[in-house]
Amino acid sequence: MKKWGSILQVSFTYVGTVVGAGFATGQEILQFFTRYGALATFTIGAATVLFVWLGVKLMLIASRLDAKSYEDLNNLLFGKRIGSWVSLFTLVTLFGVSTVMLAGGGSVFAEQLHVPYQAGLLITLILAYMLLNRGMDAILAVNTIVVPLMALFSILIVWHTWGSPGADNWLQLKSDQSIARIWFSPFLYAAFNLAMAQAVLVPLGAQVKDRTVLIWGGVIGGLCIGIMLIAGHFALSAQMPGIDQFDIPMAHVLRRIGTLLQFLFVLVIYGEIFTTLLADVYGLALQIEQRLRMSYRIIVPILLLLSYAISQFGFKTLISSLYPLFGLFSLAWLVLMVWHRSGSGRSPH
Template identity: 55%
Template sequence: MEKRTWKVLQIASTYMGTIVGAGFATGQEILQFFTRFGYWASLTITLSTFLFIWLGSKMMIIASEIRAKSYEDLNIALFGVRYGTIISYFMLVILLGVTAVMLAGAGTIFYEHWDIPYQIGLLLTIAASFLLLRKGMKAILAVNAIVVPVMLLFTVIVMIDTYQRPGSGRFLTLATDHSPWAAWASPFLYTAFNLSLAQAVLVPLGAKIKDRKTIALGSWVGGIGIGFMLLAGHIALSLHMPGIQQYSIPMGGIAKQLGYSIQFIYVFLIFSEIFTTLLADIYGLTLQLQERLKLSRQWITFSILVICYCASQIGFGPLLSTLYPLFGLISMGWLILIIRKRITHLRS
């Protein structure tokens, strides 16, 4: 029983750490996908939570049943060899792009918050990534075991502070000029983008777990945790609307009001979220390329880091604004396909 509980917590923490990335820490994802839609946001966050529980569990159970070595194996099992291979090529490009964005973001954190040159920040992040990824999935589980409790601590502190302020229930009545159609499309876009990227680490994680009940429980705990953090961020941001939309890092403005120690936790949280996403993406890329190239894992990991280092010279902002809209569109197509697919088809 204790062993199952530990595995459930490992799945849940890795799920939360992979999904609730740097976008949550900065507040931009919550603001763009939920808070700007006013009182609709509480309901759309609930829908996103349901989708994360359902589709995250579905993805990992399928990976467990077929013993998938990488996300390409999952896509081929779901969509056939032809379309599954095409989708996997798209995911390869997406993951490379997102990895470059995360690396650039890490370098920016070093420069803007710790007064360390951008290039040195990139190299330090690359070195740490390479050393940790030599241990494979164990490294990702260990990093998330540290980062996720810090995320939850920060979320609880923000929640407590928000409820002590006048107007804490404003999220229930917050007006919006956006249409209900846009509001209800948003959770699907948010779930699609995050889950399509998360498969890089959730597929090999699910393949290592043989017990379906453990996977399902882990998805429930992880999905509810994601929903709780999204709702907490939304409630805090709603209190400061519409002025909070002026900030490039909305949660930064809230963190400053809570004192130096909370601000330190916040900066650590942003870097940690970037770092966990970076590790997960590189790990997934390495597993897929290893099947094709038959090279050692260390050489593939090193090559990916070099490519992303070169791409990160473009800068965090330009990479983010150029690549993410394209990735969102492709991810939505992937989400529709995986919703329509039934697990029973695979067994037959």
């Protein structure tokens, strides 16, 4: 039972790290999958295989290396000289995503709970600071609460859509996009999310020494991500083509479900934003600690205050300017993860 508890903690942390604000709102699922029609079911299948295979591989490599941060993994994949630059770019991008998540937390408070944006930012900052001081244990604990809520939400949207007039759309929708573009999408999606998730999956793999726990945690986590993608795609397809005009398409899907479930939906979105914020700042702090030999407890508040300063630009502005920069780099990282032979390489320490 203790081993299964550890497996579930690893799988929940994997899901919570990958699944962010774009996933909860439905925007990511719509852009990467649903708008490509009936083939999205197969492309979600391809993305799920990548999440299972490479999530497990990443954690096992980190465990074997006893990696202190994702820089050790990048040095193995790219070589020490290029790996150092890749890690620096990853650091900048993770910081960018941290500011996006913090801004997203403020936006949820402002738009959904009618609490001022600045108050939402400060509440999120204080909660993040308290939990990050407890390290990986706090990240595991938060994901053990948030991820089951996400799973419940996925079940709710499938149940709500089942029997609706457009319920068969996910198997029938047409797309005028090229086959090449349709099949490029799951690789880009998996690459971006796995490259970001390494911030937590690398130290998690190094901390958990049991290979069985890492393998099953990665398999269950990857499959859960795939199931939640299918659930979201099923619900969004039923509302196509009109659904793609909304910023938060999932809110439109659930517009008639009642106040209590809408409040639960807001909690799920906030939970997903918050777990991603924790994951990114934690990974950043470990990386900076390794590079500069500063104390983790000094780095965390500095990172949070810098994120607060940049989050003043707002959620939409940050997401549209920062996210596209990471795409091609993520694909290069994915290719090297696929080709890396797990038996090669030694600890850089």
